[in-house]
Amino acid sequence: MEPPATDLAALDDATLARRIATGPAGAEEAELCRRLLRRARLYGLRHLRDPHAAADLAQQVMLMTIERLRAGALRDPAMLASFVLGTCRNVVIELRRTHARRERLLETYASDEPEVVPDDAARLDHARVADCLRTLPARERSILIMTFYAERAAPELAAEMSLTEANVRVIRHRALQRMRDCVDAGGRP
Numbered sequence: 001m002e003p004p005a006t007d008l009a010a011l012d013d014a015t016l017a018r019r020i021a022t023g024p025a026g027a028e029e030a031e032l033c034r035r036l037l038r039r040a041r042l043y044g045l046r047h048l049r050d051p052h053a054a055a056d057l058a059q060q061v062m063l064m065t066i067e068r069l070r071a072g073a074l075r076d077p078a079m080l081a082s083f084v085l086g087t088c089r090n091v092v093i094e095l096r097r098t099h100a101r102r103e104r105l106l107e108t109y110a111s112d113e114p115e116v117v118p119d120d121a122a123r124l125d126h127a128r129v130a131d132c133l134r135t136l137p138a139r140e141r142s143i144l145i146m147t148f149y150a151e152r153a154a155p156e157l158a159a160e161m162s163l164t165e166a167n168v169r170v171i172r173h174r175a176l177q178r179m180r181d182c183v184d185a186g187g188r189p
Contacts, residue, residue, distance in 0.1 A: 017077035020069040032069075033062050036084045043088040048095070057095075061087045125183075132182035140175035147172055 008016065008031040016035075020028045040061045044054030065084055068074055074083055133141060139161070146152045154168045161168070 012078075013080035014077040017069055017074060017080045020066065021072050021074070021077075029066050032066065032080075036065070036081060037062055039081070040084055040088050043085060044092070047088075047092045053095075057088060057091055060091060064091075128183055128186070129179070132179050135182060136175055136178060140171055140178070143168060143172050144175050144179070 008027055011019070011031070013035075016028060016032060020032060037058050040058035041054050044057035045051065048054055048057060061084060064087055065080075068083075074080070133144070136144070142161075143157060146157055147154075154165045154172075157163070157168045158165045163171075
């Protein structure tokens with residue numbers, strides 16, 4: 001006979017796992033985390049050497065464990081603690097693989113030297129953008145200026161200009177496209 005729900009601490013791991021698998025979400029999951037979260041976090045501290053990464057690992061492993069229990073995927077509920085530690089191991093291995101893959105990609109494709117834009121080119125771009133902005137119709141120019149310089153949102157602009165929010169977004173989209181085309185063409189509309 002199983003102990004009542006209020007005495008979850010007295011349950012063994014196998015019974016707790018079965019109750020999580022068959023019952024609604026509730027105190028059983030909290031008891032599982034109370035028992036095993038610390039172990040998962042300690043595993044993370046030992047293998048990741050970062051308290052924040054260890055906390056993230058522990059939460060991820062607890063979530064994965066509860067999902068697997070609810071899906072009935074744990075073959076031997078008595079091996080719950082071993083399952084949690086095995087899941088920790090697999091997640092750490094995947095984290096290391098991802099980190100190594102990212103490092104290889106950065107070595108291959110990332111440059112250590114930042115790209116330097118000559119001052120003349122920067123001034124030309126500013127002048128080109130200013131010229132293109134002047135060629136826009138007044139309403140489009142106003143919407144772009146208020147959006148990007150005054151940092152005003154579409155609802156504010158719509159109320160101020162007696163337009164709908166959707167109309168403001170369409171005007172802004174079209175104005176940006178005209179700006180791109182003009183800048184790409186060398187500042188000529």
